[in-house]
Amino acid sequence: MKKVLIVFGTRPEAIKMAPLVNKFQQYVDTFETSVCVTGQHREMLDQVLRLFEIIPDFDLDIMKEGQDLYDVTSTVLTKMRDILHTVKPDLVLVHGDTTTSTAVALAAFYQKIPVAHIEAGLRTHNIYSPWPEEINRQITGRIAAYHFAPTQLSRQNLLDENVPDNNIVVTGNTVIDALQWVVEKIEGNNQLSTEIGEMLNNFGYDYLRLNNDKRLVLITGHRRENFGEGFINICKALKALANLYPSVDFIYPMHLNPNVRKPINDIFGDGKPDNIFFIEPLDYLPFIFLMKKSYLVLTDSGGIQEEAPGLGKPVLVMRDNTERPEAVEAGTVQLVGTEYDKIIAGVSLLLDDENHYNSMSKANNPYGDGESSDRILEFLIKKLNN
Structure with missing residues (x-):
């Protein structure tokens, strides 16, 4: 042995x-x-x-x-x-x-x-x-x-x-192995979905909004190379997008790092649009629940580039390059970097152009x-x- x-x-x-x-x-x-x-x-x-x-x-x-x-x-x-x-x-x-x-x-x-x-x-x-x-x-x-x-x-x-x-x-x-296990766990347990919804309510987001054909943009950001100007640009773009699309909800589970939270406070401290929600970090299970409910994902994460396409969700990556070019080639992922104009253009295209959205959401996930x-x-x- x-x-x-x-x-x-x-x-x-x-x-x-x-x-x-x-x-x-x-x-x-x-x-x-x-x-x-x-x-x-x-x-x-x-x-x-x-x-x-x-x-x-x-x-x-x-x-x-x-x-x-x-x-x-x-x-x-x-x-x-x-x-x-x-x-x-x-x-x-x-x-x-x-x-x-x-x-x-x-x-x-x-x-x-x-x-x-x-x-x-x-x-x-x-x-x-x-x-x-x-x-x-x-x-x-x-x-x-x-x-x-x-x-x-x-x-x-x-x-x-x-x-x-x-x-x-x-x-x-193996992230697809984990993803499928968690999705089955959520879908097979109505009580669990209710508990996740109540947790989101406690974080300040009424999850019942998702049952009314509400489109949701799920956002994550935490990478070191984006600290400083990159995160300032991200926050300014999010504020502009929330104002441009008042019928769309934007949810950002904030990383605990102060380099992430400070620009959020600086940009949104004097008032934020009603349709953007900054909530505390989520456990994996409720995060997958939100990802499954989302319309698209805006992120600088690596693993999400693999997970979200497994649920049919287009991913816009706020990085200049990626170690996962297979996703870009497959069409499930698009790089937008941390430039204000590119972030707004990328999200807007997916929200406005159904054909473009379908081309990304229905592309084959290359990760297993x-x-x-x-x-x-x-x-x-x-x-x-x-």
């Missing part, structure tokens, strides 16, 4: 690793599976653990007020030393492009433990965009023994970096069919037990 250690630390990682954790735990005769969380996100991480009913075997609990990337990297690296000595895994699984995944991969490398990289091969080829994610995934990719690429393009990126073809598997993205975790398990069973 092989020992497997699955490590993650942020909410997006937890969402994408949860289906894989649950799948591994079904193979108790094949794998001895342990789960370690770093707590790089604390409250948001715990929400996902509760939703997917995952109880970690180890919790590094690294979150401290005012910490920076130096603190996160060094703390994860040193604390993982003891965890790896204790577990002695045959394989460590990490996800994506976070500081957690890179520091964990490096810690495993220092003990010559093979690493499997979930969501491998994404690239912008600009180490400062997105920052620090692009260099994180490149470093993790150099260390990893096994690479689970979500798309053929991701696979080709790895081949271009001389990764052996027999160590790459195109799996789709909900069976990514099965493909990963199938590969590892063969690889580790031969």
Whole structure:
């Protein structure tokens, strides 16, 4: 029996690793599976653990007020030393492009433990965009023994970096596995939908508005590279759009970072349109509920570029480039950057032009069919037990 250690630390990682954790735990005769969380996100991480009913075997609990990337990297690296000595895994699984995944991969490398990289091969080829994610995934990719690429393009990126073809598997993205699980949970439980609606009411948004053919633009924004002028432009564009489209609701679950909240307060502090709603951050489940109810999504997030098309929602990305060009090529995603005029033009076109909207909403999602975790398990069973 092989020992497997699955490590993650942020909410997006937890969402994408949860289906894989649950799948591994079904193979108790094949794998001895342990789960370690770093707590790089604390409250948001715990929400996902509760939703997917995952109880970690180890919790590094690294979150401290005012910490920076130096603190996160060094703390994860040193604390993982003891965890790896204790577990002695045959394989460590990490996800994506976070500081957690890179520091964990490096810690495993220092003990010559093979690493499997979930969501491998994404690239912008600009180490400062997105920052620090692009260099994180490149470093993790150099260390990893096994690479689970979500798309053929991701696979080709790895081949271009001389990764052996027999160590790459195109799996789709596990976020679609998680998305389908949550949607089924919501749709199969009327009481749960009612509870989510009541929570939105408590946050200041009357969810009954969504039952009257009300169009909703769902907004998220949190990326470091947009701090400052970028977020000021975003807020000014949102204010203008809310005034241009008074019959459309704009909902923005605000990230806790003060670099996000300050420009919101500065731009909207002297009064905001009645149809824009700034609410507190949402757990994953109610966020998916809102995404499913939305007409389109305006975001600077990475994972939402994969999730929203799975629900038929066009995505406008407030970034200048993306490590997910497959979505742009497929037509499910459009880059609008953080320029005031481009944001307004992109949203307006989707709200005004039904043909354009349909071309995006009905495009095929390139990120999978909900069976990514099965493909990963199938590969590892063969690889580790031969």
